[in-house]
Amino acid sequence: MIRLEKRPQPSRGWVIGGPILAVALTMVAGGVMFALLGSDPVEAMRIIFWDPLFSERFASYSRPQLLVKAGPLILIAVGLSLGFRAGIWNIGAEGQYIVGALFGAAFGLAFYPSESALIFPGMVLAGLLGGVLWAMIPALLKVYARTNEILVSLLLVYVAEAMLASAATGWLRNPEGSGFPGSRNLSRHPGTDNPELIAGTGMHWGVLAAFVAVIAAYVLMQRHVLGYQIRLSGEAPRAARFGGVNPARLVLLCMGISGALAGAAGLFEVSGPAGQITIDFNAGYGFTAIIVAFLGRLNPLGILLAGLLLALTFIGGELAQLMLGLPAPSIQAFQGMLLFFLLAIDVLANYRVKWGREAAA
């Protein structure tokens, strides 16, 4: 019989070596799958993990995509991780992302065609505000009506999607767009654009914000009293109350921060890579960020790496579909394997595997 015994302290070796082993195992298992589908497994791995960054043919296009895709994932996941550490489950980042984009875009378009340098900062503030407001609905309902924030925040995603559709086809539609749904293009208009800051890197203000958020969250969790209270509340709620933590205040703070960052991610996306409000503007970053947060063990630095890794498999997976003609579901299965191995190996950091009969009752 196999059984797991909790380690007194998490193993350092496994915390660092585990993810590397998980990637290696994914390559083996995924390689077998690709071989069975009739492709060369070694070539498939090269295309997924190497070519997007280093091949001469594709890297000029796909290398910037890495930061473009990882930026919003990291920014949202860092915000979510604070709440998750405290046991506050904001599942609706996708909705806060949409509302942030709508607020920011609406602010920018309200001053159209002004090209003032003050508009973009204003749009960022509006995006933050939109995300916060949308997150405050589940937060206030949780504090004052004891509703479940998981359900409320999730269902508000669908409300936000309906608002997005009405904005794209109605109140934010481009008046010069000959009736097509979608707003004016923000990224091609000076004053409302979120430009690539260093050419050829994909680095825009949102990516920069994500890096700043990683550092700020790291300092907050390690050094600040609020970070301590967040960890305390997640690990021992009763001890947290005894230690003077106000649970209602913590719910509002954590929901507010995660909403703000998700809203900002939406604004940076709509004014940069996406360029405009469209019906299908949201690409699932808000949900994928939940995976990124847990993959990064709710640790800001881990989230940075997890966001980059996941973005790489997205880009490399698309490339593999294109180059080898692999079916899209096989790429999703491959990404699933990566998550599976990472989380399965993660257990070994906290538990020791024992063979044989149970010793203690």
Added chain:
Amino acid sequence: MTALLEIEGLTKAYPGVVANDDVSFAIQPGEVHALLGENGAGKSTLVKMIYGLVKPDRGAMRLNGAAYAPAEPRAARGAGVAMVFQHFSLFEALSVAENVALGMETPPKPRDLARQIREVSETYGLPLDPDRMVGDLSAGERQRVEIIRCLLQDPKLLIMDEPTSVLTPQEVEILFHTLRKLSAEGTAILYISHKLEEIRALCDAATILRLGKKVGECTPREVTAAHMAELMVGKSLSAPARDASKPGEVLLHVAGLSVTPASPFGTPLREVALEVRAGEVLGIGGVAGNGQDELLAALSGETLVAPGAITLKGAPVGALGPNARRALGLLCAPEERLGHAAAPDMSLTENAVLTARIRKGLDRSGFVDWGKAKGFAEEIIARFDVRTPGPGVAARALSGGNLQKYVIGREILQAPTVLVVNQPTWGVDASAAAAIRQALLDLAQGGAAVIVISQDLDELLEISDRFCALNEGRLSAPRPARGLTMEQIGLMLGGAHDMHEVVA
């Protein structure tokens, strides 16, 4: 006469500790046999082996002369061995009869079962209404449910694990009456306790364990309690020392404190009033579940009350939260060490920040000063003799006694004006308990006011200046602790909770 149960060379080792090392003894039919030892002496492991919960590594047992090796509790019950655990396994939202039925292999029809419960409870003087909801019962009544569940199986050997820790003195008397009656009818009882006077009053024989080994056996009636204590602890213990001093000004004043509990099975506090003076120890006795947790929460600030209900040095603090009260000098140490007084997975350094951040200045403009926090954790470890490799160790890795020393030390070293502790020595070995009591007395000696909430009446009589009892959320008027008899205390604790001794 053949022994009912013979135990030969039972040994059980866990990683890093030998819980039982070559333990042998025998229980005669109808005998009340005490198993005596400190926490961690191996009593629980031993009875778990007898009850089939744990498999011994070595050794053999014989029941009525036949080999006995129960693979699971069901086999033990089938052979006539029953056990009443220290922690009850009852469902609060179910009735007494339903709870009893849940513990039986083949429960009879509900009406027959109710009749059987009434019969047994009358025969053995344990009044219990089968239709009542367990959530409404006192701790003593809940224990009766467990006992009756065992008696319905007509056991040859009844194991009782620390049965009196939740009872008032009067309830203890009635329990003993029941146990003597059972013993007279031929049922043997294995009685686990560390309360020596009880064992002297009840038991025919005693086996004493220390650190997993059998260190002696005796006939309790023929030896002194001090002799048994020395066998149990391995050295003689000194009673806490204190100098008589005059109490000073009133530091904490509570009046008209009423709290409605948050959960349906909590206990409301009703018009609680008390005051403690500088240099004084106020003992609050009572059976668990009579409002102790609620009282501590109201004093710590986890439950907010009317501002004037609690005043500290004349200033109203009832509406202030835990940290604001700490800033003013009102400190608390709750009963539950893991999860309430300390976060289990956090290090001792991090747990130092939990309550000492404000008074010890462990933060600067919002940022935790981890160096200073580590220094304070190390100070607690050194001053209170906490056995741990260092302050980086997680709280859950410490033994109960060491963590309790850490928790109490953390509060005492913050130099409180008023310190409230709930069950300061629960589950703590005798030498750590003595150290904690001495530290509380020293704190009072230094001019602080100390409130000790405890179920251990001996402890309260030993360290309190004044004693009052908490019963169903009401606090009795305090009386000087010196000269109080157990009987007087029992009456203060609410007597026997609606129980009438059946004249045999």
